[in-house]
Amino acid sequence: MSKKITRRKSIIQAAIEVFSEKDLQSASISEIAQKAGIANGTIYQYFKNKEDLFFSIPIEKTNExxxxxxxxxxxxxxxxxxxxxxxxxxxxxxxxNPEYGRLLMLELRVNKGFVKTETYNFLKQSVRSVWDIIEEGQKEGVIRTDVDIYVLRHLVLGILEHMVSRWLLKDAKYDILEHHQQVSQILIDALRSRTPDR
Amino acid sequence: MSKKITRRKSIIQAAIEVFSEKDLQSASISEIAQKAGIANGTIYQYFKNKEDLFFSIPIEKTNExxxxxxxxxxxxxxxxxxxxxxxxxxxxxxxxNPEYGRLLMLELRVNKGFVKTETYNFLKQSVRSVWDIIEEGQKEGVIRTDVDIYVLRHLVLGILEHMVSRWLLKDAKYDILEHHQQVSQILIDALRSRTPDR
Amino acid sequence: MSKKITRRKSIIQAAIEVFSEKDLQSASISEIAQKAGIANGTIYQYFKNKEDLFFSIPIEKTNExxxxxxxxxxxxxxxxxxxxxxxxxxxxxxxxNPEYGRLLMLELRVNKGFVKTETYNFLKQSVRSVWDIIEEGQKEGVIRTDVDIYVLRHLVLGILEHMVSRWLLKDAKYDILEHHQQVSQILIDALRSRTPDR
Amino acid sequence: MSKKITRRKSIIQAAIEVFSEKDLQSASISEIAQKAGIANGTIYQYFKNKEDLFFSIPIEKTNExxxxxxxxxxxxxxxxxxxxxxxxxxxxxxxxNPEYGRLLMLELRVNKGFVKTETYNFLKQSVRSVWDIIEEGQKEGVIRTDVDIYVLRHLVLGILEHMVSRWLLKDAKYDILEHHQQVSQILIDALRSRTPDR
DNA sequence: AATGAATGAGAATTCATTCAT
DNA sequence: AATGAATGAATTCTCATTCAT
Known part of the structure; x- marks a missing residue:
């Protein structure tokens, strides 16, 4: 039983490595099997098909x-x-986790099939904390309520995902953490309740 | 002479339609040729290969x-x-331009090969106006200078691209313009120079 | 295990039949696969590509x-x-073995890529016996040493390959063995050590 | 009129250059046209098709x-x-004339279609002199008559063509004329009438 | 005569998936 | 459960040839 889970994990790990370099179509099952040290056919004992394997990857990482x-x-x-x-x-x-980042930001988040997946909803839950924080702030009166919460969410996730995506496309050559305080500051300034005089 | 340009345009138009539904790999040259009403081989008179055609699409639209x-x-x-x-x-x-949007936001902007393309640089120029506006505001003293301009750009393009991407992935079912004023407002609040008392 | 060898051989046999009629470019993989009674793709389990298959043919025959x-x-x-x-x-x-002859004499021996092949060196070894015989004769003093051994080899292989090539190009319509004694005789006369009085 | 001949010649010259590097199938009409400085279609004013052009090449050179x-x-x-x-x-x-040599020895002389060509017969005439010399020698009694004249011809052309072919396949790296005297000598020894005591 | 844009047939190769062992 | 040989569908791209200009 535990063996089964281990093997499943090792396949997923191999898949992350392969999919991070190639997209869904270019990555080959053989390559993943080889990297996992198993036979091609074995993958099909654990996953329905290539897409299923592809879409299964985020579950673990999302939990983490x-x-x-x-x-x-x-x-x-x-x-x-x-x-x-x-x-x-x-x-x-x-x-x-740049490899996973590449996979998530440049492949999955942009894949129409994935958006309709169960895993996608699961993934959305992982940024649930952003909602919680914003709602908490609105209750406390420190975060503005004059703007739709969806817009606020687009703002926060927009800048973060944009930064990560561009960073990955530039081969992660610079330090993505460099400006994290400025990013926080500008987001806070945007989210903060407006004072009466404004 | 003008004939050549016309034909080139008609191929690009057909390509936009096809690529907006399928990605670079899934879309077939035959389908594009058929949609353009020409022979397969003709496409290769105008474009080096499928990727070249794919990457050539944004040029016109970017100009527009x-x-x-x-x-x-x-x-x-x-x-x-x-x-x-x-x-x-x-x-x-x-x-x-939702079809082109799908192509640009969900395919090209995430394609590693495209980022290394001449066209990509050209595309970046098209949002040059954002830089100009921000710089103008900084000179006038109404836009903050305490935050790196790259962060400001990530903020503006981040929220906009995020909104468009999600909207397209949701099949453009709602009105993307609905919240445009709130979006402007929150961006302006984020960009505005801090008053001394803050 | 033996199954794999058998299948490999059956592919080679089919390839000989096809390549003897058409050259490397004209012959199609489908035709070979069909003749071998297997799927197209199976050939690529045994040979890297068409050229690899083509160049692999002489190995067995050379041994024989x-x-x-x-x-x-x-x-x-x-x-x-x-x-x-x-x-x-x-x-x-x-x-x-006229089919193989056509393949060897009219295709392979004239193919620049083949000459750089491992198989080509292997093939050269197969006429090693000519060298051995000539050297033996030179030691015994019955074969001339006043002419470079390369020239002697060109003489022997030249006439033999020329005869076979022309015979095959004439559709093997006459008996190539008809003059074998005259050929031997003239070669021996050419190779024989000159007597002092000449 | 003379213009037509000039253009034809320039096409043939371009074709020799191209065909000497690539075989009939690999060489492209476009490349020849480009090398000749004319449009693709123009070639079809002078030659029926690619094969016709290919097979037309030897005529001039044969005359020379x-x-x-x-x-x-x-x-x-x-x-x-x-x-x-x-x-x-x-x-x-x-x-x-190594380029023409490659074309003649490695392509044409081995091409089944060419052998059935008018040009091929024309080409055979060019080595007619070998026949003449041998027959002259036989009349004079200095060349043996105990061996079929076809065998004698295979001997002479066999060694010469073999030498040239191998030399070309080895990229003409050594001096093919180096052993010409030894070659003559051994051929003469082979052809010479046997003295009674042998 | 010359052009060169358009054609479209044609073929190698890949690879996800199956299934007998 | 695991294997990996076999499958065969599916697609890009090339290029000789044509023909309207």
Whole structure:
């Protein structure tokens, strides 16, 4: 039983490595099988087909991301401090998982089939914390309520995903964490409740 | 002479239609040729190969976008008014060119090969106006200078591209222009120079 | 295990039949696959590509030729008798293997890529016996040493290959063995050490 | 009129250059047209199709070869001296025309279609001088008559063509004329009438 | 006569998936 | 469960040849 899970994981790990370099179509099952040290056919014992394997990859990583975000937010008080932490961890996570980042940002997030997947909804939950923080801030009165929450979310995820995507496309040559404080600051300035005089 | 240009354009138009539904690999030359009403081989008189055709698509559209942006900004005074106009036009352009949007946002902008392309640099020039506006605002003292301009750019393009991408992935079912004023407002609030008391 | 070898052989046999009629470019993989009774793709399990298959053909046949030459020379004494036997067997081999002959003489021996091949060196070894016989004769003093051995080899292989090539181009309509004794005789006269009075 | 001939010649010259590097199939009409500085379609004003052009090449060169052989044999007395001259000129001709040599020896002489061509018969006439010399020698009694004249011809052309072919396949890296005297000598020894005591 | 744009047939090769062992 | 040989569909691109100008 545990053996089965181990093997499944090893296939996924091999798939991440391969898919991070090539897209869904270019990556070959043989290459993944070879990297996992198993026969081609064996993959089909664990996954329905190539797309199924492709779409299964984010589940584990998503869990890791969500759990770590929770852990890092633990004990932090103040909505804006939480936002600073989230921004930092988001960038840090992809800095330390660039292969997965490539896969998620440049392949999956843009794949129409994936968006209709169960896994996609699961993935959305992982940034649930952004919602929670924003809502918390709105209740406390420090985050603006004059702008639709969807717009606020687009703002936060927009800048973060844009930064990560461009960074990956530039072969992760510079330090993505360099400006994390400026990013936090500008987001906070955008989200902050307007004072009456404005 | 003009005939050659016409034919080239008709191939590009057919390619936009096909590539907006299928990615570079899935789309077939035959399908494009058929849609353009020409023989397969003819495409190779105008483009080196499928990738070349794929990467050539944005050139025209980019020109159109850039020219229109200039036109729409004409006569507008005030940096923030210009930003409002740019936000509106950006969303409007993709609202009226969803097929090209799909191609650009979900295929090209994420394609590693494309980023190394001449066309990509050309494309970057098309959002040059954002830089110009920001710099103008900084000179006037109304846009903050305490944050790296790259971060500001990530902010503006991040939210806009994120909105367009998600909208397209949701099959353009809702009106992307709905929140354009809120988007402008929140961006302006983020970009605005901080007053001394903050 | 043996199955793999059998299949490989059956592909080669089909390839000989097809390549003897058409050259490397004109012959199609489909035709070979069909003749071998397998799927197109299967050929690529055994050979890297069409050229690889093409160049692999002579290996087996070369072994057969070399072994048979050895066998036929067995027990024959006298350098000139050996030459007579070699001449006869050379012509006899291609008389009984005209398809392979066409392939070897009219395609491979004239193919620049093949000459750079490992197989080509292997093939050269198969006529090694000519060298051995000549050297043996030179040691015994019955074969001339006043002419470079390369020239002697060009003489022997030149006439034999020329005869076989022309015979095949004439659709093997006459008996190539008809003049084998005259050929041997003239070669022996050419190779024989000159007597002092000449 | 003379213009037409000039253009035809320039096409043939371009074709020789192209065909000497690539075989009939690999060489392209476009390349020839480009090298000749004309449009693709123009070639079809002068030649029925690619094969026709290919097969037309030897005519001129054959004339040149035949005329030069005659010239070089002029004034030479003695059958064996004529053979020596022929051997020398044959090797010399290809030494100075390696591109044409490649085309003739490695492509045309091995092409089944060419053998059935009018040009092929024309080409055979060009080595007619070998026949003449041999027959002259037989009449004079210095060349053996105990061996079929076809065999004698295979001997002479066999060694010469073999030498040229191998030399070309080895990229003409060594001097093909180096051993011409030895070649003449061994041929003469082979052809010479046997003295009674042998 | 010359052009060269358009044609469209044609073939090698890849690779996800199956299934007998 | 694992294997890996076999499958065969599917597609890009080339290029000789034509023909309207």
């Amino acid at each position: 991301f969500r759990d770590q975000v929770q852990l890092h937010l633990e004990g932090i008080t103040g909505v804006f401090n939480k936002i600073r932490k989230f921004v930092w961890y988001f960038l840090y996570f992809f800095k330390t | 976008f850039r020219d229109q942006v200039q036109l729409h900004l004409e006569g507008i005074t005030g940096v923030f008014n210009k930003i409002r106009k740019f936000v509106w036009y950006f969303l409007y352009f993709f609202k009226t | 030729f070399r072994d048979q030459v050895q066998l036929h020379l067995e027990g024959i004494t006298g350098v000139f008798n050996k030459i007579r036997k070699f001449v006869w067997y050379f012509l006899y081999f291609f008389k009984t | 070869f035949r005329d030069q052989v005659q010239l070089h044999l002029e004034g030479i007395t003695g059958v064996f001296n004529k053979i020596r001259k022929f051997v020398w000129y044959f090797l010399y001709f290809f030494k100075t």
